[in-house]
Amino acid sequence: MKGQPTDAVIQHVRDIPLYQKALAEGYFPLLEKPEIARGFPDNWMTPRLAAALASGEAEFVLSTGTNHARMQIIRPPYFLLRSYYELWSDHPDIAGTWWSGCRRVSLTTVLATEHVARVNAARRGVEPDPVPTLDDRRLDERTCYLNLRLDPATWDRDEVLRMLGEIEQARREHPQGLYHLDCSGYHLAHLVRKALAWNLRDAFPPPASIIHAYEYTPVNVRRYLRRHFDCPVIDLFGSTELGYLYFSDREGRYRPHLDGMSVELLPVADGSTIHELVVTSVRNPYMPLVRYRTGDCVRTSDGEPDPEGIVQFCGRVKELLGTPRGPVAQGDLDRLVGDASDAVFVHRLDVHGGEEATLLYTTFTGEPVGTGESETLRRGLEELTGRRCRIEHRSHLPIGRSGKYAWLTADGA
Template identity: 25%
Template sequence: MLLRAFAAHADVARTAAIAGEWLDADVDEALVRECLLAFAELGLLEAPGLTLEQLRERQRQARRRHYEHSRAEKLRALLPRLRALPFYARTLPAAAGEAAVNLKELPVLDKAAVRAHFDEFLPERMPAGEIRWLSTSGTTGERQQVVRSLADWDASQPHTWALNRTIEAARGERFCRLTTPFCDGSECHLRGASRASRTRGPRLSLDGGLDIAALPPARLEQMAAELREHAPAYVLADPSYLAMFADQALRRRLPLPRLRFVITAYELCSALHRRILERVFECPVFDAYGATEYGALAVQCEAGRYHVNPESFLVELRDDAAGDDARELLVTTLDKLLMPLLRYATGDLARPADAPCTCAWSESDTLASLEGRAVDSIRTTDGRRLTAGAVDRALAPAAPGIVSYGLVQRGEASYRLDYLPAEDFSEQCLPDVAAALHAALGPGARVQLARRPELLPASSGKFRLAYVDGRPR
């Protein structure tokens, strides 16, 4: 109505008067002007010659400016809160009015500093509500203690899951979780616990274990039965654990429920994991990225891109001069009141997207891929870094009959691929696997292929797709 009236008269006062007549109410001219300015920013008052693509880009930029302004305001509000904590009080530069904050001029926080000065990140008095004391799994180094406010958690996590409409539609429904014993930062191993003790609200934690690839038939049948009886809308899982369970269920023809989708998290999801999960559960698989310290930060949309929660986080991609396109993720938590983090060096690598996504969240910060932990990178024979993600992109297309694997670098040009064959494995793929690895690892690479009856995780409880074996030989 406003747009039609303004298009006809090109006058704010006349538009307000006409709107008042239509609505039979007094319409404030200032309100009309504010609405028209908002329409203009979205490109809705442009000349008729504007194409649909140009209009969409205009609107995307407007939404992006909105979030950039919102994050800048939150960052300015965050700095005084940080200075109330002992660690930041002595490490942040002196405040200079903070009218305009240049994030890159502020110090980077590493995990060693958090471990060494943990008590200096805590306030004098804990906030109201439920508080949980946790520890990380230690996949990027030593384990570290974390304190989490459930109020903080509830304030940020819904914004992350809303980035995927399929996931958002299932929020609050029953789901099952399968992951490492350390997935929630606790030392509570659920093995052997009753189903009742593993159920919390709509969530059922499945009774897995570190030996997920070699569980006895009775345990596999119990897990499949619990999945059917709980009738979840989706499963949230570590991709290695769920892929190994799914392969065993396929071999034994165990009936499984039809899911709406699977969310993978906790460690890098291989294209091989995704393949078997899509095959067994006949549903889409969406990968998410997060950490015990701050929760879920990004999730894949239906188009496969990783979108960063634009309300609760600032993410930077730090170039570590490795010569490839992978960057380390630095995370700033904007809404976290308990143990906030500023430019936190995660030790995780990602590749930036080179163009906006085609989905409804095209204005958000977008990642093309997750590349795994920096400590899980290996070196080619000519010294180039090869991230776990790069290894998977090279290997997975040549290895359709493999459930999972671990590529171990044993020397400058010596490598071993430990692989777990899938239900549909054929040795005919092995020459292609060897050729793919030689092409990725460089001239002179010596690659041993080792078929394994099971793969075992690292001490963190997580599986590693690639790593350097540092033991002396």
Template identity: 20%
Template sequence: MNITSRYFYPAEYQKKSLEALEIAMGTAPLYEDWRALDPGLGTALDQRYAALPELTKKAMREHFPQGLVPNHLQVQDGLARNEIEYTFTSGTTEEKVVNLWNQTWWNQSEAASWKLNAHTACLDYPQKYAQLASALNVGIQCEQDLPMENRILGHNLFLNEKISVMQWQPSHLARMARELKIFKPVILEANPSLLARLAWWAWDTGQELYSPAAILFTFEYPSQIHLAAIRRVFSSPLISSYGTTETGFVLMQCEAGLFHQNTDFCRIDFQPLTARHGGPDLGQILVTTFNNPWTSILKFDVGDLIRLHPTGQCACGRNEGLLVEAIEGRMANATFTTQGDLVTTMALDTQLARIPEIRDYHLEQRSRTQYELQLVLTNSRTDSSAEVLDRTRQALESLYGRDGEFTLTVVPDLLPGPAGKYRRTQANFDFDPKGLFA
């Protein structure tokens, strides 16, 4: 049974899926070895896609720069005409990729995604933006404190110029609060981990923060702990926008809280996990892009696990494409119970979010039965910390197994990863991700 048959796909979507497949297989050099695997036009479209392998970052690196470009176009010509530019994705060595950046296509993909939430659908695109993320991900890098006017490009204000939040002082947080009131952005686009730090500072000091028309979360998994902190000080609707540098805007959270596929700009193929590990509704998505003249991406493994909604019906009334209940974290960040069952970042986050004293955390699974959890607490007094640690240990035992060995440590802060983002869960042993899928 095709699990995605519960969803509705319009004829235009099927047409774009066919066009993307034919263009890529017929003109992009990377797919030359794939052509023998394609059963061809006489076969149902979904079966043709199913017959093809996944596109990996490794393959993209090996075939860069011309590998994903239709053979009637030359990268050097596009660079000379300023139609494209090189851009680097952040991350570890195996995650990093150099991409061809097409700003026009990116803007069109983002504008289409705005239609999937009532709070952005009512706005003209683009709008006045403020952005809060590591300078490794967006904006301007500078070790010096730049004045506000030096951090405004077009209609965008970059609230942060530092590569790490470890460089932030209370004066930087006060500056962000002040600049939000002055600039009055319509949209605040933020890494939720960083915005939560501003929210805690505002709550702890009694400062009021300007609330824009909408807050969009990108860059990393939004912890429920951080969302709760942000809701306390902002009255804006909070919206998660999901995508990648390679694929553009793939999923958008609607006003009812579910995620809708951006069917105008991408195809999604779904691969479920085995029932033991959460399938068939939990699995990975493989993304094919539409409408980008410079890059043909087929079945790109974005690396994240998503949970399908059990029906194709959403309270918001939108009914096209995949309907997603939750984005549960990256496969690379999966951990496992003592019996070997997969645990997503979201599963742990849901447990820890029930403990209000926790502000942040990082869990490292050392072996199949050994777990180390670092915690940042609202109050680090020894007497109160002991009680919180006891409740946290009970939560870990209920999730991972009572035979696990759990080491819990209270720390003053947590360092972000090399890409300026936080990795909250990880297993420090080898496992075969592909062996977890049905």
């Protein structure tokens, strides 16, 4: 039956309480996040898992909660990091930077930095410092985290100099002066803009490779990074509970990385060419997920549900915008903005009921786009959303509590 797990997958889940009903009925329905949490951890507990938890081969962790409510999961220590390192070490464009021993500096949400500092403090049996030192922010011997503020737009000159200095330190630790930059695309773009504004570009050591892997990276942000860095800029897609599933090459084409996994694509609505990603994975042996609804949306090259044909990870199911022509995803708005003007940096669509919307935007230069670009954008938005639209330039759009930007709000909320 289409979408149902193979016999090999069934062997992995045969003893797990959560799946007993599905096993008895011979049919595995879609697995929702609330079902994973209901009765946790007893709904996952097996003798093997209990032994792994006792020995430290498995551990309880929380998902980041940046795209959905935080979810407790069970996994091997460093599960996500090992998935990242495995992909980095095999990547056709940047494997050389892994094998040469590049240090990895990570510039992403302050929540990620705080998590690393908490873990390190817990290992020492102390409370984390309010302002963690560089040593407090080392995930392992190869990776450190840089960001100490929620909103990168508020970084001041001293903060930028500190981060550039920590990048330089990582570069100096490599025999050839190479380092690998891991980032949220937005955060790195903010750092480049500030370095340029304060004439610090020469103090920004050029990376040997870049991966952005923490959130949707807009078309214009990708262009901006490629314009300013003469190295491969790679996108990864994955999650805390699954590891990494897809990666781009340096030209932006996506390829699957589905060891221990299979993927289904289900249309988010009848007739829609936006598909939801449903994953079956035994990569995490302690919490295998069968037909797990990730909540992520994709588009394929021809609109068909072919996991090999994914060309865009376009947002979240919960953030789809209903329109007379069907649901619109974050990636749809982003492509429209990118086609109208490559100057737009951060943008957010505020929807006012069912008839009006306002696109708020910032630019890389701080100046509003031209009249022609603004009008092109307005017309495109009205066609995309089925609403009357206004366009408003802002000097700053605040970041969310998760450290990520909202692309859509209702009534300016």
